[in-house]
Amino acid sequence: MPVSLPQWTINLMRPVIAAGSRLFWRLEHKGVENIPQNSGVIIAANHQSYGDPFWLGIPVKRPVRFLAWSEAFSWPIVGGAIKLLGAWPLQVEGSDPKAIRRSLTWLRDSGVIVIFPEGGRGLPDGSMTRLKGGAVRMALEAGVPILPVTIRGANRVWPANRLLPRPGKVEIIYHPLFYVEQRPGEEPRQCARRETERLAQVIQSAL
Secondary structure, eight states: OOOOOOHHHHHHHHHHHHHHHHHHHOOEEEOGGGSOSSSOEEEEEOOOSTTHHHHHHTTOOSOEEEEEEGGGGGSTTHHHHHHHTTEEEEOSSSOOHHHHHHHHHHHHTTOEEEEOTTSSOOOTTSOOOOOOSHHHHHHHHHTOOEEEEEEESHHHHSOTTOSSOOSOOOEEEEOOOBOOOOOTTOOHHHHHHHHHHHHHHHHHTTO
């Protein structure tokens, strides 16, 4: 398991990252009142840039674990940074029982998990690709809500063809909590498919 920084260190870094992000990218957080303070929750966001985990986590003042694509851990700079901030590797293709078990335990202990259900970056114009059902299935199994988050403008600030970000405007919108609703007699897989589409509509509504 990757070794992360102690929480007190992350807490000290948070205002520095926030101030720098507001200065260089006019970072704005909206709907922060929707972030739960003391219960297990899955934060599910669209994915536009390398900066997303850092910008998204600024107002979440609790220990957070990120489920990140295993390949990302080998990326220069970003790979090391996400390890230190508490990311856990996840195999995007196929099943990854170890990562899922660890995440469910964390959620049941009132932890916060961040996941990008697209499985990778969205399209260059900022629009989303189809969401995978892992976040909904995890919420269903752990019995926790999902906090849908829309990231807007990060694709222009840090497009995939740039090594470093450029100045611009980034907005992070935290929507009201999303509760997975399994209908009577509905199979979990069918529920995950339907509720993932509903989750996608919420996230996409602010793009």
